[in-house]
Structure formats: C-alpha cells, structure tokens
Amino acid sequence: MAKCEVCGKGIATGNKVSHSNIKTKRTWSPNLQRVKAMVDGSPKKVHVCTRCLRSGKVERAI
Template identity: 65%
Template sequence: MAKECFVCKKSVVSGNNVTHSNKHNKRVWKPNLQKVKIVLDGTPQRVNVCTRCLRSGKVERA
C-alpha cells in the first residue's frame, strides 16, 4: 500500500533528473510524512500526515 497524507492525499510523485547534457534518469519525490496521533470523531487515531498539513493546523493532535 502506498503511503499518502491522510488530510490532503499527497503521495509519491515521479519524474526525471535531467543533466546539463540532457540525460534523463528516473527519480521520485516523496512527501515528508509523519506518523502522528490525531483526534478523529472524538477518538485518537494514528495516521500519516504531511508536515505541510501539520504546520497549517489542518489536524488536531491528540
């Protein structure tokens, strides 16, 4: 199962490294996910949340 942010559904993105001589190599960009305890429907639950959502206050930590 691929990891993604519980709030914004941010996940792995793929693309290319491109050198000065225009050689292309596959690479991936991974989101900065943290496993945190949040309050969901009044109960604490452990989920993966990206740091952008944590910083902007989109989740309430338990």
C-alpha cells in the same frame, strides 16, 4: 502507503536531468509523519504530511 490521509499528497514522479541533459526517472516522496490525531472524537495514529501539520489541518491528540 506513502500518502497523506488529510490532503492525499503522495509520491510524485519526474525526470532527473543531468548536466549533459540525460533524463532518467526519479521520484519525490512527501514528508510524512506518523502522529496521534483526533479522528471522529477518538485518538488514532495517522500518516500526515508536514504541510498539513503546520497549517493546522490536523488536531493533535495529547
């Protein structure tokens, strides 16, 4: 579910590294917003990351 419907940005994984250099797995979630956008000429609620919203890749529906 955690995936931008415009750019496809999803959950990233990596290591949390402590001060003593112990590594454990962790995840980073994208900042997704559920917005009403124009999709194929009709308004639809979609999950979009804030980077796509800010750069104007999504046309918001009123």
